[in-house]
Amino acid sequence: MKYVLPVVGTAAAVGLFAFSSANQAALAVEKPSYSDTFEQLDLFADVMARVRSDYVVEVEDGELIEDAINGMLQSLDPHSSYVNPDDFRRLQEQTSGRYVGVGMEVTQEDGYVKVVAPIDGSPAKEAGVKSGDYITEIDGKTVLGLSLTEAVNIIRGEAGESVTLTIARIDEEPQDITLVRREVDREVVTYEVKDGVPYIRISQFNEKAAPGLAGAITELKRTVDGRLPGVILDLRTNPGGLLDQSIKISSAFLDSGEVVSTRGRDGSDQQSYDAEPGQLLNGVPVIVLIDEASASASEIVAGAIQDRNRGLVMGMTSFGKGSVQSLIPLRGGRDGALRLTTQRYYTPSGRSIQGTGIDPDLFVSSYPDDGEDHTRVSEADLPNSIENEEAPADDETADEATEDELIIDYPPEGFVVTDDYQLQRAIELIKSGNYNQRLAEMQN
């Protein structure tokens, strides 16, 4: 069973969503060959009948068909899946920013559940769960063989109930920790003034992201007496979320003009999304921090700011998820919903970042150049990931060009990783007064 989603989890909405009811109306447009479909469904029904009558033990039909649906969608790409009615309800809770759980973003690696990040103020965070921890067992049962969704469903539950996770860390003995599930209020926007520079972190693009950003900007302006010397927008490890939130967030930096465009199959139904007028940060220098785990909606924001030359993007190449999933309710949600990749998106200059990601204007690593590989899983590494239709497979000249230009700013020897070199470099750049010069260089 191969089933890897980049970042799903107890807390995170996956990737990029356009909530869509319009999609069902579009069904009438194309007419697939129904006779073929029925013939194939016959084959499926035939196999199910044989399993029902002759498999070595009795099997629950319904479960089998749900497994079939999941298998079918996983074979398409890593982001398409079936959302059963229970999960559909939970997903709606998640995008609204509240849910019951232990509070962590998780992914899957080598068959284990891996913690991307515990959520501030959650049971997981309080119990000392850290980014990079592996969960090997849930309530004493191995997670091997479970899909990420299955594992996540076991970790989730009712408020007040407890769940025991076996946590493995590199060079440490596995330990059991017991967490009590509760309602986790997921504040996705946090902010503070760091060394005199306003800093805003968006951890996920749920419905609270844009209002949170507006609130943060108001508060920060008040703190620094109205005049912002610059803003650092931290989108590192942000796995994405809602498409409309990424547009609203971009509108804080851009007054009008395109933020992103999406295209369906064969370039059909192209749609362009423009920034809303009334930007909150007119004329304020912006540095966007991204890393390998910045995906989807994060990449839209970073891409728009970069392409429109509105700010500098700093950090490491982003995840590279350039596809949009529509959440299509089945029979009004009674049968759950279908999360299906329906579109690719393109930055204002027309780039698709599918499988390639956003290259920062300024490469800054958070890890020292110690010869070790600190790279994480990217979209292109996922099984069945869709390809970038623009990228020529063997374009050596392009590769050489990037390698020539790729100058990575590494932290000096002995620098403590937790001191956040990327953020320090961003603060230094804003304070140095060289920001405008660097921005102009990028424009050329």
Add this chain to the structure above:
Amino acid sequence: MSLKHGLVLTGAFAATLVAGWSYAVTPKEIDAPSYEKMQILADIITIVEAEYVEPVETQTLIEGALNGALAKLDPHSSYVPPTTYTEQRKAARREYGGLGIEVIMEEGLIKINYALEEGPAYGAGIRSGDFITAVEGESILGLDLDEAVEGIRGLAGDPVTVTVLSPDQEPRDLSVMREQVRGRAIRHRVEDGLGYVLIESFNNTKLTTDLERALELLEEELGSEIPGLIIDLRGNRGGLLTQSVSVSGLFLDGGEVLSVRGRKDVDTERYHADDGEVMPDMPIVVLVSPGSASAAEILAGSLQDRGRAVVVGRRSFGKGSVQSVIPLPGNKGALRMTTQRYYTPSGKSIQGRGIMPDQLVSALDDTGELRRRIREDNLPNALLNVDTSDYEEVYEDVIFPPEEFPITEDFQLRTAVEILKGSRYQELLDAQSDLD
């Protein structure tokens, strides 16, 4: 949907034996909740066909669906698409070509370990113990075994000239016609005055005959009755069910060897040994490892249950399920599905549990704990065994090689020899019956 024919597969990986397969009952009607789920599947397919970011074939979707469902049943059930199915059927029929010799490398030359009596090399006068020094006039000195053998292999019907060196003779060139020959599935040799046979696989319809012949050859080489026999099944992934039954039958005088049981009692098939056994007084040690699966476990399990052999090594793999390959109508490929489980004569299921040796012996040195091994019960979605008695290997019960034991030597085999030569054999055999 009346009578269907299918392939019954045994073995963790291998495919083969053809057998009749029929529906005992008509499939039960689909129930309402399942019908609703089917409706969801159909809805989803319609949406995906219309909306997915790239065009998709319905067939691809259904294959994904079938694989998704079947992989959740157990690790051995799957959908076999039409092209693969045809290829597998061809592969099952294919025979190897060559000269019919088993060779090893010795002092830079190819040494004939065994020449198949029906093979062309044997017909040309090549015998066990001979050396091949050159192929087509080219010396093979300096080549490794694979490279050296490469020149010998070729199309059946094409001759090859080999330079053969027999003891006390001048080298001679022999032209041998390559033929389609089958390889033996066993190797035999005298080991420390005892008989040793290695069964690599049960995927050979002449395995039982080969084994009987190997026992005769061992007697000839020993110049006496075989004082004790080691049957090495380590790493043997299984193969033909019929061969595991007939090999077991060689050493058993009638009685049950194995039962194969499906979901319903009426599906139970029992396999029996023929009356009479070869070498009834010869002690036997069977070597097993976590890589011994399926047909190998049937042999080890039946000889152990019937008190005919002592099993030595580490607990075996635990593949005790039977897959049927059911062709789907309209050239739609086939369904490979688990339909039955194996039970040893005492009624224990092999599935997910394997055969526990009478004497646990580790091949590798003692690190203070048992090394973990991948077995059936570690596989995702494996069918587990409800009977968990006598299933965990206990560290304290394991014999480890002493520190000074050379790493290049086979400690499990060494222990098997010691067991056969000392009083330990009878003790272990007695302990078996104490348990029952």
